[in-house]
Amino acid sequence: MNGLAMQSTGVASFRKMTPGMLESQRLAMANDIVKTTKAEVAITLKKAAPALGIDGTAYHILDILIGLTRADDWRQDRRPLVAISNDKLAEYVCRSTRTVIRALKRLVEVGILAYRDSSTGRRFIYRNGASGEIDRGYGFDFSPARQRIDEIKRIGEEFQARVRAEQEAKRTVNRLSRAIVDACRTGQSEGVDCTVFLEELSAIMETPMLLLERADMVSKLYELVVEELAEDKTGDEQTASDFKEDNQMSGDHDIGVTPYNITTHQTPIKSNKRQPSNDSYSKTNSASHEAPKIAPEKDQSSKFSAKSNTPAQLQSPQSGQLDNGLSEHLSAISIGLIDSATTETQEMLGMRFSSWVDLSQSGEQLRLAIGLSEDGWKQAIMALGEKMAAAVLVVTVEKTLRDPEGISRPAGYFRACVDRAKDGKLALHKSLYGLALG
DNA sequence: ATCCCCTCAGTTAGGTAGCG
């Protein structure tokens, strides 16, 4: 056995080293340990998984492995290790051990896990009975993910932004190419020769290029066509009304105005803090799937919050009424319901929510899990009270865990929920029933 | 426009032999 090589990298000699693997092993040996929590890493990894090229079996295995780490082992003075045999994993994910091996290797290659092989290849962890700390452990080490947490977070966000931009671009291309054809048809019928535009359009559509580029080119062509036809009209008063009518018929006359604010999509979440500017964000976003879940009554709440600077201000004038609304909502929610609705969150934290105290004590962890600022959390507590705020938070975390791609900005989602709750419009018990059933 | 079937290429899974 090659003892030396093993000691320096933690990788058994039977493994064929690759650059990606080497990098992960290097990260696992870092000295300046990044401070984070199991919850934060779990959510970050789940969200970034597609961007990292992790899906199917590898994703499933990642999920299991994170679940197996102990929350305490993510402390800076410890190491997030996990030990499980390939056979067990194969059984859990209903795949062959061969496939499991490949998936694990993939997780190492992308810089999430590092191998920590024992001399025999067996994976096991010995803990100190008293403190629960790991004395000796062999298996997989999540340190690479821990060290790269910020980078991985960014990768996930950029990926989601790109996917959204591409969807938007696809829609733009579809819409505008139809609009161009329509406009040209109208033009032709009025004696304007539009074949150049149509040829240009099909040239754009047939030339292989990036979706975003194509959307850009189609937008420009559309503007050109509109301009051209408009000019023609001004020279010919008689047909001017016809064009107008037709333009409206296609229902796209406002399109030229909003061709391309997609690139400004990565609006930082800060600007979202109850500025009216938050409207622009939610609007551009409402094009994607996540919106329907929280979007509906945005208009009122944002108008309201734009005026008032602190939630406290909001409470004083009509606190009686507000309290009523809140406690009414709260009374529909029992800790038992929360307990049975938030299985993933509990698994992630490695604890149960047997009492409101348990839940309240997890607030900080949950807050970090979704990247909610301390300020945002305090404001939520001030507005809703500790119990209700914690209940909303845990629902947000649970939803994020179950469908990481569905909620692109959990902290933003949480704030929106808090706003709704303040207005007495958040039916949290319904969400909880849904989670408990599904 | 929608559904269904088919093909084809690329991906993923499983099996076996052999090593430490």
Place this chain on the structure above:
DNA sequence: CGCTACCTAACTGAGGGGAT
């Protein structure tokens, strides 16, 4: 036990018709 290399089988998803 856990791994790799190599090979074959099975699956998956995109794209192309054709029928309704």
